Amino acid sequence: MISRYDGKQAEPAIAVQAITGVLEVKQTTWRIDGDQLRFQGYLKTDQYQGEVVVRYTINSEIEKEELLSTVPSFLSVEGELESPRSQTNYNQFDYQLYLKRQQITSIFQSRQLSTVQAPYSFFSREYPIDSLRQIIMTYCDRTFKQHTSSYIKALIFGDRRELSEDVTSAFKNLGIVHLLSISGLHVSLIIVIVDKLLTKMTVTRESNRLILLILLPVFGFAAGFGVSVFRAVIQTWVMCMSDLKKWSFSSLDCWSVAFVLALLINPTILFSIGFQLSYSMSFLIIFLSQLPIFTQSTKLKQFILLNFILFAASIPILSFHYYEFSVGVLLLNWLYIPFVSYLLMPGLLVLFFLSPVLSLIDGVFFIEQIVEMLLILMEKLTAIIDESLSLTFISGRLSATVIIAWIGLMVVALIVLESRKSSLYLISITAMLVILIYSNRFSPFGKIVMLDVGQGDSILIKEPYNRGNYLIDTGGTIQWGEKDDWQLRDNQFSLGSDVVLPVLKGFGINKLDAVIITHAHFDHYGALADIADEFPIDKLIINQFTYSNEAFKSELMNVTDQSIPIVIIDKNTQKNLPKNLKLIGDQWRDDANLNNQSMVLIGKYGKLIWLFTGDIEEKRESSILSEYPHLQADVLKVSHHGSATSTHAAFLEQVDPEYTLISVGGKNRFGHPDDGTISRLDEHNSVNYRTDTDGSILYTYTDNTWVNRWLNKKGSFKTIIK
Helix, strand or coil: CEEECCCCCCCCCCCCEEEEEEEEEEEEEEEEECCEEEEEEEEECCCCEEEEEEEEECCCHHHHHHHHHCCCCEEEEEEEEECCCCCCCCCCCCHHHHHHCCCCCEEEEEEEEEECCCCCCHHHCCHHHHHHHHHHHHHHHHHCCHHHHHHHHHHCCCCCCCCCHHHHHHHHHCCCHHHHCCCHHHHHHHHHHHHHHHHHCCCCHHHHHHHHHHHHHHHHHHCCCCHHHHHHHHHHHHHHHHHHHCCCCCHHHHHHHHHHHHHHHCHHHHHCHHHHHHHHHHHHHHHHCCCHHHHCCCHHHHHHHHHHHHHHHHHHHHHHHHCEEECHHHHHHHHHHHHHHHHHHHHHHHHHHCHHHHHHHCHHHHHHHHHHHHHHHHHHHHHHHHHHCCCEEECCCCCHHHHHHHHHHHHHHHHHHHHCCCHHHHHHHHHHHHHHHCCCCCCCCEEEEECCCCCCCCEEEECHHHCCEEEECCCCCCCCCCCCHHHCCCCCCCHHHHHHHHHHHHCCCCCECEEECCCCCHHHHCCHHHHHHHCCECCEEECHHHHCCHHHHHHHCCCCCCCCCEEECCCCCHHHCCCCEEECCCCCCCCCCCHHHCCCEEEEECCEEEEECCCCCHHHHHHHHHHCCCCCCCEEECHHHHCCCCCCHHHHHHHCCCEEEECCCCCCCCCCCCHHHHHHHHHHCCEEEEHHHHCCEEEEECCCHHHHHHHHHHCCCCCCEC
């Protein structure tokens, strides 16, 4: 079946409108990257009232320095209010949904801003608390070196804005990125340290609990009350209250209070990965700690058992949100958790809380040197491991059926553990879990996906049973104009990394057997370097025209892995193409027109014949018709984004497609697709889909007779567009 993407690009819920007014700044969200300023704020004007994400393009280096020097509480702003764009590709991050779950529905594109004085409003009463957090962050920046300050802010106060992108990426690849932000683990460490200090000071148990009842909310606010912080603080606070009031609450009771309270405050938090991981992992720890097989084991066995069960339980959550997981957490927790628990966190806590005293005796410098050495050691070790080992497994987004089966098997495994049955049961369960992990990769269903890459082309072909994964063109975003160094952004949008790779990973693809570039226009190959740098590619297939193009050769030099084989094909070397694809090998020769140099491919997938036309224009279409007078296809990839120079009437009549697909950017500067082309498609009565209005387009098929028969009985599989 061919189906429209469910989350297609919709019209803005709030029309773009000019706004002038005063905006209250959430100071701990203030972030400057290159020439862009981004933060959250509360906007209250005659036209609009509510929390917004603010974007502002900085005009000069001097202005950037001014914005870096201080974070204002209020700003006078002028600009446009618009709705965030919803996701238009499968498995792409849905920014609109992400903001909606934070009760933010609008983005404010500011043209002008200036600092003003204004009183705090009743509606934004949490912002004064946030400004106190910003005072702490400013104190860290003023007191400590930048490197140390960034870790104090991240591990104690939950502010990761200044952590190195390279370090964060390395920790993520190894599956231990949770150690870089304050979590339940860090909160527990802080509570244990405070508890032991109070005990050493001979403070009574009742006074100890009373002090914690006061300190915990204060610390929670200082740390920003993130999901894990909220759970750990509330859970411990309820436990302390239970001790004082003699309520005899169990650990699970305290966990339940935190769980229910979190959902009452914000029900949509249930959908966040932080909530799902924090509460599911903490529940399992509480549950396992009560099992005899756990309590009667040695510390080492407890650690190994807990590690494996938490790892297995996290896989469906990670696969749903990130489409991959790292086995590094199994191998590295034993090393990093003791390091963070017994060395790094105590060092950071001593450095921060005693800094006023230490500064009087020059002790800050000495302790900071030690902490700095620990941080450098940790970063270097992480980088070495990340470069040496590939610990990430791409599972794709597991289906609801697979996730339910996974949870069922996990429950059975816990029952088997508790009953202490034969290890053969656990081996069988593990084998079934492994099969579920590979369910996406070796699915009997094949897919053809026309990605929404804006004004460009990129089509993914995923054959059933992992027989082959191919990408026809990569898309490419053209950058207009040069930028100065101060304008360059660390987190620049990348079509390859932010759009194409999530689509591949979401479908369980762990490598590309081939990337086919139809012709040497940047909007067809511009994302190649970004994709190749992060994803294995077996070979790059091009024609002689593309191989001879100087701009394309220059782009190839940006590919880090220069060992990717380049295969040049023509009519006589088609064996190098994927099995189901054939080259339309007409004798066209036009060195002046890159569009007409496009590689044209035809192939049968499922029950449909597909014709991929690149950017060919009318003259090339006529040439193809003269050499292939009986050429027909069920699905036509409309060439050149539906321009006026392509898809002429004779070509359309001969090919006679039932479905036509156009890859085109919304409101593009070229005016594609042309009204005349759309009229011809409408007159032909083909079902036409286009990425600017329908988002990504998916065709699902299978060549398995039994599966086809089963699906036909269910009536849930059809090779038609929904």
